[in-house]
Amino acid sequence: MPSLTTKKYKSDFVEHFKGDESGDRSPRQTPGVLYSRAEPTSVKKPKLLAWSQDLANELDIDYPHETDVEILGGNKTTASMRPYAACYAGHQFGNWAGQLGDGRAITLGEWGSKKGIFEIQLKGAGPTAYSRHADGRAVLRSSVREYLMSEAMHYLGVPTTRALSLVTTGEEILRDMFYDGNPKYEPGAVVTRVSPSFLRFGNFELLAARKDVNQLEKLVSWTIERYFPHISGENKLLAWFQEVVEKTAFLMTEWQRVGFVHGVMNTDNMSILGLSIDYGPFSFLDNYDHRFTPNTTDLPGRRYAFGNQPSIGYWNLGKLANAISPLLEDVEPLEEVLNSYEESFWNGYYGMMGKKLGLDEVKKTDKELISQFEKVLSEVQPDMTLFYRLLAKLPSGIQEENIPGHFQECFYSELETSETASFKKLITDYSKRVKTNKISRETSAAIMNRTNPRIILRNFQLHQAIEELEKGENKLFLRLQEAMKDPYSTGGFENLVQKRPAWAETKAGCSMLSCSS
Numbered sequence: 367m368p369s370l371t372t373k374k375y376k377s378d379f380v381e382h383f384k385g386d387e388s389g390d391r392s393p394r395q396t397p398g399v400l401y402s403r404a405e406p407t408s409v410k411k412p413k414l415l416a417w418s419q420d421l422a423n424e425l426d427i428d429y430p431h432e433t434d435v436e437i438l439g440g441n442k443t444t445a446s447m448r449p450y451a452a453c454y455a456g457h458q459f460g461n462w463a464g465q466l467g468d469g470r471a472i473t474l475g476e477w478g479s480k481k482g483i484f485e486i487q488l489k490g491a492g493p494t495a496y497s498r499h500a501d502g503r504a505v506l507r508s509s510v511r512e513y514l515m516s517e518a519m520h521y522l523g524v525p526t527t528r529a530l531s532l533v534t535t536g537e538e539i540l541r542d543m544f545y546d547g548n549p550k551y552e553p554g555a556v557v558t559r560v561s562p563s564f565l566r567f568g569n570f571e572l573l574a575a576r577k578d579v580n581q582l583e584k585l586v587s588w589t590i591e592r593y594f595p596h597i598s599g600e601n602k603l604l605a606w607f608q609e610v611v612e613k614t615a616f617l618m619t620e621w622q623r624v625g626f627v628h629g630v631m632n633t634d635n636m637s638i639l640g641l642s643i644d645y646g647p648f649s650f651l652d653n654y655d656h657r658f659t660p661n662t663t664d665l666p667g668r669r670y671a672f673g674n675q676p677s678i679g680y681w682n683l684g685k686l687a688n689a690i691s692p693l694l695e696d697v698e699p700l701e702e703v704l705n706s707y708e709e710s711f712w713n714g715y716y717g718m719m720g721k722k723l724g725l726d727e728v729k730k731t732d733k734e735l736i737s738q739f740e741k742v743l744s745e746v747q748p749d750m751t752l753f754y755r756l757l758a759k760l761p762s763g764i765q766e767e768n769i770p771g772h773f774q775e776c777f778y779s780e781l782e783t784s785e786t787a788s789f790k791k792l793i794t795d796y797s798k799r800v801k802t803n804k805i806s807r808e809t810s811a812a813i814m815n816r817t818n819p820r821i822i823l824r825n826f827q828l829h830q831a832i833e834e835l836e837k838g839e840n841k842l843f844l845r846l847q848e849a850m851k852d853p854y855s856t857g858g859f860e861n862l863v864q865k866r867p868a869w870a871e872t873k874a875g876c877s878m879l880s881c882s883s
């Protein structure tokens with residue numbers, strides 16, 4: 367099996383596009399180029415903290431020996447690597463932000479495998495031309511979160527970039543975690559991320575903003591040929607955009623399915639392949655609250671709150687459509703494709719909800735039932751994950767007075783009389799509907815248990831694992847790493863299946879997170 371050190375890496379992106387090969391890593395604007403060469407900056411003492419053996423097996427990567435760990439920590443590159451930081455732009459919180467780029471991510475090279483070609487990228491490996499005022503590093507806490515969460519999303523079946531390794535650097539870095547003028551030293555780390563591509567909407571927006579239609583056209587053609595090779599015919603551009611629309615809509619339904627809130631859906635964090643990318647101040651929902659945003663920076667407007675994600679997906683696609691519009695003479699068909707998002711999302715959404723509820727099909731009246739679920743759950747705010755697993759266990763013909771008792775453990779607070787009434791009505795209506803299923807109750811419950819995870823990575827658990835790791839103890843971390851591999855299990859890891867405890871409700875890192883990472 368090839369190791370990270372012996373592999374001959376490909377460099378298709380670098381060979382295809384204009385880049386700044388000077389290796390200069392001072393922060394600057396880089397007009398005319400799509401990337402800047404960037405060697406990782408060495409660290410004191412790279413130490414392997416975690417390795418994703420499943421991913422390594424898929425890509426045929428040998429377990430890392432000493433020299434490989436040096437690569438994973440940024441202390442060594444090999445002759446076939448052409449490390450670079452990509453240049454992109456984007457809209458952040460609704461405003462044009464201009465040139466951004468990989469400020470702390472460095473792609474080492476492309477790994478060819480029987481599964482295809484994958485970019486191998488270090489996150490936190492030191493400054494690049496795009497680091498602006500920041501240090502190019504990442505703290506252990508944010509790296510653990512990205513490592514575990516991207517792998518967890520993979521096992522949940524949600525499209526995502528992957529994480530191959532987590533390496534501590536033996537160095538401390540200064541962070542003002544609460545943005546309150548009290549910076550502290552924290553341990554540093556590097557995550558090795560893997561994805562067929564890390565291209566974002568923002569890569570296309572950058573070229574459009576530069577009015578560099580030639581390179582824009584080239585990037586679009588390259589993306590289609592490489593990542594959408596089945597697209598052929600005259601209207602490749604529209605067919606491609608249609609797929610990006612559909613993949614994005616699908617990703618949004620998937621986030622809604624598992625209760626994932628990304629927290630920073632800026633267009634520079636939107637993958638052109640419809641993957642979950644750039645894990646920062648994310649969270650799963652604990653209590654079912656559409657208005658929940660885990661990102662403290664997002665609090666004033668709640669732009670990226672759970673319930674807003676699908677419409678933000680559309681907004682972001684609008685920016686991508688704008689960016690590629692110079693490649694079309696007539697933009698009307700592009701607008702039509704953009705507007706197909708709504709139908710694509712809702713079709714996917716109702717299909718997904720039908721499975722969450724274990725319905726044999728989704729009829730018109732079922733759409734009303736689904737809306738009723740949204741409304742009542744938002745009012746009662748049970749723990750989303752526990753609720754759906756309890757729903758799959760609902761005894762058929764349950765008496766109305768027994769309904770609150772069945773769901774007891776998923777509530778965060780005592781229900782008010784009116785809440786109890788609407789909750790009872792919802793479950794009674796649901797129970798009646800399930801009786802009309804043409805599939806057995808067992809089949810229906812099996813569908814539900816394949817759609818509704820039992821184990822999610824809750825922020826308070828991540829927080830506890832990180833606190834332990836910072837003290838040199840990896841027990842909970844390893845436990846989470848193991849548990850997340852089987853999120854739809856019917857047993858095991860019992861003490862991880864619990865709602866957020868009261869102490870974690872207002873604790874930083876458990877319900878609210880800052881972007882400081």
Ligand code: AMP
Nearest residue numbers: 466467468469470497500501502503644
């Ligand atoms: P994010 O919100 O994490 O996607 O980051 C927005 C931009 O800031 C991206 O261009 C990042 O590469 C950059 N960035 C974030 N943190 C750092 C850091 N510590 N050093 C350099 N660049 C950073």
Ligand code: MG
Nearest residue numbers: 634635643644
């Ligand atoms: Mg980002």
